[in-house]
Amino acid sequence: MAYIVQKFGGTSVATLDLIKKAALRVKAEVHAGHQVVVVVSAMAGTTNSLVRFVRDLSATYDRAEYDAVVSSGEQVTAGLLALALQNIGIPARSWLGWQLPIYTTPHHTQAKIDHIDTIALKDDLNKGRVAVVAGFQGLSTNGRITTLGRGGSDTTAVALAAALKAERCDIFTDVDGVYTADPHYVTAAGKLEHIVYQEMLELAAQGAKVLQKDSIELAMKHKVRLQVLSSLSETPGTLITNDSEAQTNYKHIRGLAHSLNEERLTLTNLPQNSSKLDKVKELLDTHHIAIDMLQQNLSPCGNHLNLSFTVSEIEVERTQGILQNAKRKLQFNDLLRDPHVVKISVIGSGLQTEHSPSHKLFQTLREEGIMVKSVSSSDIKLSVLIPSIDAERAIASLHTVYQLDVEERQ
Amino acid sequence: MAYIVQKFGGTSVATLDLIKKAALRVKAEVHAGHQVVVVVSAMAGTTNSLVRFVRDLSATYDRAEYDAVVSSGEQVTAGLLALALQNIGIPARSWLGWQLPIYTTPHHTQAKIDHIDTIALKDDLNKGRVAVVAGFQGLSTNGRITTLGRGGSDTTAVALAAALKAERCDIFTDVDGVYTADPHYVTAAGKLEHIVYQEMLELAAQGAKVLQKDSIELAMKHKVRLQVLSSLSETPGTLITNDSEAQTNYKHIRGLAHSLNEERLTLTNLPQNSSKLDKVKELLDTHHIAIDMLQQNLSPCGNHLNLSFTVSEIEVERTQGILQNAKRKLQFNDLLRDPHVVKISVIGSGLQTEHSPSHKLFQTLREEGIMVKSVSSSDIKLSVLIPSIDAERAIASLHTVYQLDVEERQ
Numbered sequence: 001m002a003y004i005v006q007k008f009g010g011t012s013v014a015t016l017d018l019i020k021k022a023a024l025r026v027k028a029e030v031h032a033g034h035q036v037v038v039v040v041s042a043m044a045g046t047t048n049s050l051v052r053f054v055r056d057l058s059a060t061y062d063r064a065e066y067d068a069v070v071s072s073g074e075q076v077t078a079g080l081l082a083l084a085l086q087n088i089g090i091p092a093r094s095w096l097g098w099q100l101p102i103y104t105t106p107h108h109t110q111a112k113i114d115h116i117d118t119i120a121l122k123d124d125l126n127k128g129r130v131a132v133v134a135g136f137q138g139l140s141t142n143g144r145i146t147t148l149g150r151g152g153s154d155t156t157a158v159a160l161a162a163a164l165k166a167e168r169c170d171i172f173t174d175v176d177g178v179y180t181a182d183p184h185y186v187t188a189a190g191k192l193e194h195i196v197y198q199e200m201l202e203l204a205a206q207g208a209k210v211l212q213k214d215s216i217e218l219a220m221k222h223k224v225r226l227q228v229l230s231s232l233s234e235t236p237g238t239l240i241t242n243d244s245e246a247q248t249n250y251k252h253i254r255g256l257a258h259s260l261n262e263e264r265l266t267l268t269n270l271p272q273n274s275s276k277l278d279k280v281k282e283l284l285d286t287h288h289i290a291i292d293m294l295q296q297n298l299s300p301c302g303n304h305l306n307l308s309f310t311v312s313e314i315e316v317e318r319t320q321g322i323l324q325n326a327k328r329k330l331q332f333n334d335l336l337r338d339p340h341v342v343k344i345s346v347i348g349s350g351l352q353t354e355h356s357p358s359h360k361l362f363q364t365l366r367e368e369g370i371m372v373k374s375v376s377s378s379d380i381k382l383s384v385l386i387p388s389i390d391a392e393r394a395i396a397s398l399h400t401v402y403q404l405d406v407e408e409r410q
Numbered sequence: 411m412a413y414i415v416q417k418f419g420g421t422s423v424a425t426l427d428l429i430k431k432a433a434l435r436v437k438a439e440v441h442a443g444h445q446v447v448v449v450v451s452a453m454a455g456t457t458n459s460l461v462r463f464v465r466d467l468s469a470t471y472d473r474a475e476y477d478a479v480v481s482s483g484e485q486v487t488a489g490l491l492a493l494a495l496q497n498i499g500i501p502a503r504s505w506l507g508w509q510l511p512i513y514t515t516p517h518h519t520q521a522k523i524d525h526i527d528t529i530a531l532k533d534d535l536n537k538g539r540v541a542v543v544a545g546f547q548g549l550s551t552n553g554r555i556t557t558l559g560r561g562g563s564d565t566t567a568v569a570l571a572a573a574l575k576a577e578r579c580d581i582f583t584d585v586d587g588v589y590t591a592d593p594h595y596v597t598a599a600g601k602l603e604h605i606v607y608q609e610m611l612e613l614a615a616q617g618a619k620v621l622q623k624d625s626i627e628l629a630m631k632h633k634v635r636l637q638v639l640s641s642l643s644e645t646p647g648t649l650i651t652n653d654s655e656a657q658t659n660y661k662h663i664r665g666l667a668h669s670l671n672e673e674r675l676t677l678t679n680l681p682q683n684s685s686k687l688d689k690v691k692e693l694l695d696t697h698h699i700a701i702d703m704l705q706q707n708l709s710p711c712g713n714h715l716n717l718s719f720t721v722s723e724i725e726v727e728r729t730q731g732i733l734q735n736a737k738r739k740l741q742f743n744d745l746l747r748d749p750h751v752v753k754i755s756v757i758g759s760g761l762q763t764e765h766s767p768s769h770k771l772f773q774t775l776r777e778e779g780i781m782v783k784s785v786s787s788s789d790i791k792l793s794v795l796i797p798s799i800d801a802e803r804a805i806a807s808l809h810t811v812y813q814l815d816v817e818e819r820q
Binding site for chain 2: 057072
């Protein structure tokens with residue numbers, strides 16, 4: 001019998017009625033002859049309430065206690081889904097992170113899964129029971145509860161699928177698959193039947209929220225066949241696999257991602273001296289601050305440079321503090337902050353074979369009169385930073401130009 | 411350094427503000443030079459919500475999953491109180507039942523503590539940290555979470571105090587001690603400075619709600635000095651110990667308890683044959699139904715008996731079903747149900763030395779024109795069953811007659 005892992009996100013288990021609906025999805029796989037492991041998130045809203053409790057008590061909270069408090073949400077859902085399954089005649093039991101156990105690194109709130117002990121789990125599955133595993137949580141080697149970071153239940157599911165060599169890992173969420181662009185912005189956005197790991201990884205890294213980035217990396221590493229689908233509809237979702245399953249009519253450009261969660265910082269009038277630029281990057285690196293969309297321009301006044309980059313909005317103030325403290329050493333003049341930017345990315349392995357991949361992009365934005373503030377690219381990704389006010393118009397135009405609109409794709 | 415155990419009930423940790431207040435009570439004991447173990451209940455209301463989830467999903471729920479779900483409430487409070495302590499400069503960490511572990515019997519929802527492993531706990535206390543232990547929960551030998559029944563956090567606290575040979579176990583609750591009667595009924599009820607285990611046990615068994623009965627039994631067995639007090643007031647509470655600490659001016663009658671949670675059942679026209687009566691008791695015993703206030707009367711029609719007893723209101727319907735099923739075997743005529751009864755108990759070791767302990771009781775009720783439906787007694791307890799409509803009047807009169815009114819006691 002083959003193992004199947006099914007993961008239900010917070011919006012798919014937000015109420016008792018939804019938990020009962022999830023139980024029916026599990027029942028279908030059991031009746032299809034599979035051994036099923038289910039991974040659950042906390043009921044939507046629960047984790048936020050628990051996080052608020054912790055933050056209201058203490059600004060500089062102990063991360064081990066944060067984990068003890070916040071992990072309780074998944075514990076509740078695991079028990080409730082096991083009960084819902086038993087109630088429709090499917091033997092089931094809940095498993096908490098420490099019960100398997102799922103061993104992680106000791107980095108509370110941001111732990112990584114080290115390895116999963118599947119002996120007891122397999123024993124229980126062989127008795128004909130469904131295993132309902134609390135997602136997002138693990139156990140450190142010193143016996144404390146750890147958590148994997150927001151969205152970590154996706155990673156729990158993929159790690160279990162890898163450890164069990166599962167046939168498939170289904171991620172049930174509130175959208176019915178991966179789209180060519182955010183349907184809230186582009187009405188012509190269409191669902192992808194299939195996408196390869198590397199492209200999905202870029203979509204997630206550049207702002208698509210459907211899957212946690214870590215979980216895709218893990219799936220790619222262990223060749224776990226992922227499917228993203230809705231728990232409330234019967235339509236097939238999006239399959240995420242490696243190249244070998246890609247169809248011959250596979251489209252070159254797969255989709256657009258956008259991120260409104262970054263802000264742009266500019267250091268003005270730096271000496272034209274590459275060691276200063278290196279020092280900026282080095283300094284931020286020391287503080288684990290990731291930057292993107294790095295751009296340097298000659299300042300209008302002549303032989304000085306302006307250095308721009310984006311950082312995640314939640315890191316902006318910390319970054320500003322660190323840079324201001326090093327002002328004398330770095331020798332910049334001003335530190336400017338621009339929160340009104342959006343990063344738009346075109347993603348697809350086809351970019352590698354296109355003659356001049358950026359030509360179409362720049363032409364379109366120029367025709368729309370949209371200013372490009374900076375550019376970055378990789379093998380399968382082209383990103384531009386533009387004013388956030390133009391986001392919707394830019395995404396819609398590019399979606400048409402890259403022939404992603406639904407009528408084009410059929 | 412001496413160990414002190416402090417237990418905070420649900421109403422004492424119902425909000426973040428109350429959790430901060432509890433932290434200050436812990437800090438005071440730390441500054442007094444004690445090694446402090448704190449036991450917490452779930453925030454008031456949390457356990458009820460979780461129980462409702464389980465019951466709404468399934469009438470005949472799996473008790474192991476009930477425990478997994480419901481135990482999460484104490485986990486949250488333990489983490490939050492540890493954070494509140496750290497925030498006022500007191501090093502602290504949370505401990506869940508499975509982390510110590512607190513080993514219990516495998517009887518989910520009604521487990522008993524078997525033994526507590528205190529090695530890791532003591533190690534941590536010796537590092538100068540306060541231990542905040544999630545109450546109500548334990549670990550079965552097959553690795554599942556168990557719970558100790560409602561009010562079980564009191565038992566967790568006493569068991570830890572016993573295992574650590576603590577100097578004292580303070581139970582913080584929403585009343586400031588044990589009273590001579592329920593102050594809601596008797597305005598002249600006064601707080602007891604001191605009471606012995608056996609009397610406290612009778613008070614709890616006969617309806618006083620301030621402490622879980624199991625926890626008092628455990629305290630008596632291990633000679634744990636208990637104190638019941640309010641987390642919101644600085645006045646001393648009630649100390650519960652064995653006889654040796656009793657003062658010479660110790661009052662003979664200590665208090666009144668009442669229970670409105672029992673109903674009276676009567677089997678009419680049973681054959682006058684003691685083996686039939688034994689069969690009734692035997693039958694209910696087999697089904698673990700506890701009865702009280704057993705009374706048998708000759709029926710008006712002559713040589714038949716009416717047999718009456720009380721059972722807990724939550725067991726009434728089950729009891730009725732069991733008896734009706736055995737109607738032919740037991741040969742009774744009717745099964746009457748009277749929910750409008752109250753049991754009032756006079757409690758105190760002085761009853762042993764009184765000349766005619768029941769005389770005063772019956773005289774008072776007769777003077778008040780209150781009908782006594784049945785009577786039962788032990789060494790230190792006298793109980794009567796009366797119509798519930800007379801409850802308030804009976805309690806107030808008896809409180810005066812037994813010289814328990816506050817002005818009498820001073």
